[in-house]
Amino acid sequence: MRRSPSGADLPAAGNGTVGAMETPKVSRRRGHVPAEGRNPTAAVGPGHNVGVRVSIVGFGLIGGSIARALHERAAVAQWHVTAWSRNPVPIRKAMADGVVDVVAETLEDSLRGADLIILAAPPLTCLRLVDEIGGPLRGALSEDSTVTDVVSAKARIVERADAVKLPFIGGHPMAGRELSGYAAALPDLFVGRPWVTVLGQYARLCDGERIGELIEACGALQIPMRAAAHDSAVAAISHMPLVISAAMVEAVAGGPGESERADWHAAEALAATGWAGMTRLARGEPGMGAGIAATNAAALAGRLRDVRAVLDSWLAELEREGGPDADSLLARFTVARDRLAEPDRR
Numbered sequence: 564m565r566r567s568p569s570g571a572d573l574p575a576a577g578n579g580t581v582g583a584m585e586t587p588k589v590s591r592r593r594g595h596v597p598a599e600g601r602n603p604t605a606a607v608g609p610g611h612n613v614g615v616r617v618s619i620v621g622f623g624l625i626g627g628s629i630a631r632a633l634h635e636r637a638a639v640a641q642w643h644v645t646a647w648s649r650n651p652v653p654i655r656k657a658m659a660d661g662v663v664d665v666v667a668e669t670l671e672d673s674l675r676g677a678d679l680i681i682l683a684a685p686p687l688t689c690l691r692l693v694d695e696i697g698g699p700l701r702g703a704l705s706e707d708s709t710v711t712d713v714v715s716a717k718a719r720i721v722e723r724a725d726a727v728k729l730p731f732i733g734g735h736p737m738a739g740r741e742l743s744g745y746a747a748a749l750p751d752l753f754v755g756r757p758w759v760t761v762l763g764q765y766a767r768l769c770d771g772e773r774i775g776e777l778i779e780a781c782g783a784l785q786i787p788m789r790a791a792a793h794d795s796a797v798a799a800i801s802h803m804p805l806v807i808s809a810a811m812v813e814a815v816a817g818g819p820g821e822s823e824r825a826d827w828h829a830a831e832a833l834a835a836t837g838w839a840g841m842t843r844l845a846r847g848e849p850g851m852g853a854g855i856a857a858t859n860a861a862a863l864a865g866r867l868r869d870v871r872a873v874l875d876s877w878l879a880e881l882e883r884e885g886g887p888d889a890d891s892l893l894a895r896f897t898v899a900r901d902r903l904a905e906p907d908r909r
Contacts, residue, residue: 614643615773618677620670620692621684622648622657624740625713627748629681629781630662635750637780647673648684653745670695674703679773681734682712686854689714690723697727709770711777715797716859717761718790724763731763732774735793736783737801743848754782761790791862798862802855806867808844809852 617633619626626646633642646654647667657663667673674680674696682689689712696703696710704710710731712720717733724731738756740747758778762771778785788796813819816827844852856863877895880887 614641615776616643616676616678617645617777618667618673618680619644619646619663620648620673620680620682621688622646622650622654622745623683623685624743624745624747624752625736626681626683627653627657627662627745628738628750628752629683629713629777630657631748631750632753632781633777634662636754636782641776642780645673645677657745671700671703674700674708676705677708678705679777680704680708680710681777682710682714685851686714686716686720686858688854690720690858693720693723693727693729693731697724697729701727707767707769709773711774714858715801715855716862717759717788717793719858721761721763721790725765728765729763730765730767730770732766732770733759733761733763733790734774734778735759735761735797736781737797738783741843741847743851751782753778756783757786758783759786759788759793761788761793794859794862795865798859798866802859802863803866803870805844805847805852806856806863807870808842812842812845 619630622630626648630644630646633644643665644663645665645667646657646663647670648654651666654663654666658666670692680696682692684692693710693712708730710724710729711734712731713734713736714720715735717735721731721733724733736753736756736758738752740749740752758781760774760778775785813821815824815830817823880891880895
């Protein structure tokens with residue numbers, strides 16, 4: 564048994580064996596207590612005496628918002644930010660803005676001397692980065708470097724990090740926008756929002772301390788969870804709505820390999836806030852959506868089956884012989900509304 568950042572006992576994380584979601588505890592306390600086999604005396608490296616040396620790998624909305632938060636919300640002297648991306652243009656803009664201290668020329672350069680490495684690339688890219696950092700680039704890591712990520716599915720990436728024995732704590736800041744890229748980054752994007760953490764097998768005390776400091780500096784609320792519980796939860800409230808949003812567009816306007824639906828332009832001309840709200844997620848970055856679906860496929864498929872079953876029951880009611888029962892329809896809409904009511908109004 565090990566302890567979470569909030570001090571609560573947790574079973575081993577990242578093994579993908581947890582079924583039902585547990586009620587998480589919100590915590591502002593810092594530091595994962597090491598599990599059996601870890602070094603409980605591991606100290607935070609000398610970088611803490613001169614500020615935490617952070618390297619952000621990938622520099623879109625989330626990576627850029629972390630950099631902005633560390634620059635504009637935290638004590639600047641506490642953080643020294645290096646960034647690397649295959650596209651260096653946004654990072655150069657961030658450096659001109661004073662948000663980034665160093666633009667790394669290569670991925671390997673970004674790792675050298677870093678206390679905390681944040682993988683903020685798209686999900687599938689982050690899996691490849693874990694393999695590179697834990698494999699051919701392992702020598703670029705200092706002995707006490709901490710690695711984390713911000714992708715929205717945790718089981719696969721934590722398992723991948725464990726396989727290469729990285730000192731890893733998975734992270735998922737529950738914040739975002741339909742806009743993408745550094746230009747959309749906000750310093751207060753994470754304020755008051757949950758930031759889930761999932762312990763890797765080789766995480767140490769110093770790793771938990773650093774992650775806690777990062778989350779606190781960004782103004783977020785740390786929530787320790789097990790990987791499978793997290794992935795099941797986000798499949799329900801984030802990933803499934805993303806797929807449903809895209810599916811609605813396919814159903815009304817046409818999908819891949821199809822001609823545009825004949826009545827799409829007429830429907831589009833009448834569309835208002837209802838359509839805009841339901842399709843907002845489909846307006847996001849397609850590559851990010853594909854990566855999310857690919858890395859949380861099993862949990863997402865289960866949630867979509869739940870939706871399909873409910874839609875089938877709606878079809879049965881609407882196609883009832885003699886017409887739908889108005890009272891039954893009213894009951895369904897009423898229950899849906901009441902489920903979403905504020906707790907003190909239920």
